[in-house]
Amino acid sequence: MARLREFDEEQVLDAAMQIFWEKGFEATSLSDLTLRMGIQRPSLYAAFGDKKELFEAALRKYTQIHASNIRAQFHNNSSIREAFRVFFEGLVEQAYAEDMNRGCFCLNTMVELAPHDEKFEILTREHQMYLTVIFQEAIERGIQSGELNPRLNAKALAQTLIVSMIGLTVMMKSRPERSFADNVVSGILLQLAE
Amino acid sequence: MARLREFDEEQVLDAAMQIFWEKGFEATSLSDLTLRMGIQRPSLYAAFGDKKELFEAALRKYTQIHASNIRAQFHNNSSIREAFRVFFEGLVEQAYAEDMNRGCFCLNTMVELAPHDEKFEILTREHQMYLTVIFQEAIERGIQSGELNPRLNAKALAQTLIVSMIGLTVMMKSRPERSFADNVVSGILLQLAE
């Protein structure tokens, strides 16, 4: 019929995700976006709608990737305790590795937008609930296999671990001494060792 | 000498604190501020400097009040475990009580500004470190009095509890079911009961 789109939608959405992740919703301008995405304003609006719709699309892309990564980390582990150790130590390692500390895009959004926008309250909550289920199922597998104490409350423990993950991620945005994060990871893992 | 100031500096700074706490730095405009503070722009600039300096003053006021509140909650307790129980249950109660979920001004700032502004990285980190010391000293008193297991690592446990507090506060911004928060509080308190 007519002229073809000159950009790859997934590619420019990824660029939008990166910058929203770095700077948040309010601090990111349309000029920032078009520059980083490499497209013009009318193209952006035609493809994604307004700024908030683009943000939502970027966040959805992030949560999908994030959930999939975490799911992969807890699939088919010989030791659940070991999987959690690798997970939390990786969280710390990653945070101290990059100069800029973006943290978690979903948590950033939970703080910036969830209290003022029900759509993002729901979106961010559902992502955390999904992660909680991943943790819970991992714990249940650990109990079934005999690795973990069968008297553990899998759901409650998963919820507590998710909250610890959130707290650690947010705390590291202020760059405390590395020993702080390491101590916390040790403390978190203790809860699996009872 | 000359004309006197017509507003109380502490009172208008408190108003600025409230609105920055609610909306964050970027989403709060000077019009929002002057409206809520009840003063004109030139008065604001004369008294507090520019927007970021005002934000810093508001945050410093918040951290002082916040630290003082928490210090009071852990001073002269018959039972340390009971003090922590009251503290965390109060945190949850408060979050679900107010319609708008402001969370903690310091944590909001940690997410929004700490990664891009060293001044706020330091300011927010030092506040969390201060709170950690309060927790640590409370735990040490509990050990000394015989209430807590003397094999507990007071510092590491305090750090883990601070991270749990942060995670819980942030998680509640997405308004999970009340049972989620209650389960987490139970899990947190378990760490003191070993």
Next chain:
DNA sequence: GAATTTCAATACCGATCGGTACAAAATGAG
């Protein structure tokens, strides 16, 4: 009470905000 000083209020500044009208360029269908 006049002079001086500091405040408050209005009005305004250039810059940038999110968003769009419009026309040129590019593609496919006939």
Next chain:
DNA sequence: CTCATTTTGTACCGATCGGTATTGAAATTC
């Protein structure tokens, strides 16, 4: 090719942004 259709690039929109020059009012000193 010609026409229809869609994307692109430019240029622009009103509104609002953070910040300030200016003027008039209020209060103290002499």
